[in-house]
Amino acid sequence: MNYCSDCGEQVEQRIPDGDNRHRYVCTHCDIIHYQNPRIIAGTVPVWDNRILLCRRAIEPRYGYWTLPAGFMENQETTVEAAARETREEALAEVHIEGLYAVIDVPHIDQVHIFYRATLIDGMYGAGEESLETQLFEPSDIPWDELSFPTVRKTLEFFINDMKKQTFEVHVDSIRHPMAKSEKA
Numbered sequence: 001m002n003y004c005s006d007c008g009e010q011v012e013q014r015i016p017d018g019d020n021r022h023r024y025v026c027t028h029c030d031i032i033h034y035q036n037p038r039i040i041a042g043t044v045p046v047w048d049n050r051i052l053l054c055r056r057a058i059e060p061r062y063g064y065w066t067l068p069a070g071f072m073e074n075q076e077t078t079v080e081a082a083a084r085e086t087r088e089e090a091l092a093e094v095h096i097e098g099l100y101a102v103i104d105v106p107h108i109d110q111v112h113i114f115y116r117a118t119l120i121d122g123m124y125g126a127g128e129e130s131l132e133t134q135l136f137e138p139s140d141i142p143w144d145e146l147s148f149p150t151v152r153k154t155l156e157f158f159i160n161d162m163k164k165q166t167f168e169v170h171v172d173s174i175r176h177p178m179a180k181s182e183k184a
Contacts, residue, residue, distance in 0.1 A: 006031045037109045040150075041081035042069020043117035044101075044158050045094050045124075050135035051158070052124055054089045056147055057131045064147035067114065067154060068092070070129075082115045090133045091125035094118060097167075101157055103150045104173040112150040116158075116167060138162060149174045 001024045004011050009028035016023055016032050024033040044067055045052040053065045068089040072081040079096050086094050094117035101114040126132050136142070138159045146152045157170045 001033060001035075004029060004031055005033065035109070037106075037111050039072040039078065039081070040069050040110055040112040041072045041078045041085060041115075042067050042112070043082045043086045043094055043096070043115050044154060045086055045090065045092060045117045045119055047119040047122050047124075047135055049162070050137055051141070051155070052090055052092065052119065052133060052135050053141075054126070054130040055132045055134075056129065057126075058129050061147040063131065063145075065142050065145050066147040066151050069112065069114065069151075078113050079115065082113070082117070086117065087127075089127045089130050091127050092123065092133075093120040095120055099169050100167065101150075101154045101170045101172070103153060103171075105150060106173065107176060112154075114154045 001011055003009065004026035007026060007029045009026055011024040011026050011033060013022045014025055015021065016025055024035070025031070052068070054068050056062055056064050056066055068086040069082070070085040070089070072078060076084070083094060083096060086092050097116035097118060099113070100116045103112045105112060124133050141155060143152070146155070153172055153174065161167045
């Protein structure tokens with residue numbers, strides 16, 4: 001950030017009075033410009049014990065498999081965002097079963113939230129951001145072709161929980177794209 005979105009003057013990074021972090025502060029009007037993490041919301045959609053994945057048609061990670069998920073929009077809940085992203089990427093309507101995984105990714109200022117979901121009618125397709133979509137048996141997940149560490153971690157949790165037939169809410173963090181996650 002170089003300029004204040006309120007008055008147009010230059011900003012500087014400093015710790016404002018009463019704060020404990022560097023923030024962008026306008027040198028003219030003293031407005032503090034807070035920057036907060038972005039929320040990614042998505043689903044783990046299931047039909048007949050198979051998991052629906054989307055092959056990405058956009059960067060980053062073009063051509064890799066992912067769970068349907070994306071940035072939450074203003075004026076929507078995380079559940080609405082997860083259902084919308086599933087509809088947009090996989091042309092699928094889902095019944096949200098409940099919160100499943102919350103994974104902090106602090107090095108890129110994101111929080112990834114996944115919900116367990118069931119396809120309503122078993123129908124799906126490839127939306128504009130997907131090259132293709134496919135239902136996978138847990139044993140057939142293309143592990144070497146997954147898009148992001150949060151997708152891998154969520155699928156690992158989910159497959160383990162499928163075996164136990166007990167689904168709990170998982171909270172985790174990934175501090176570096178190639179690092180193993182740590183319990184939050």
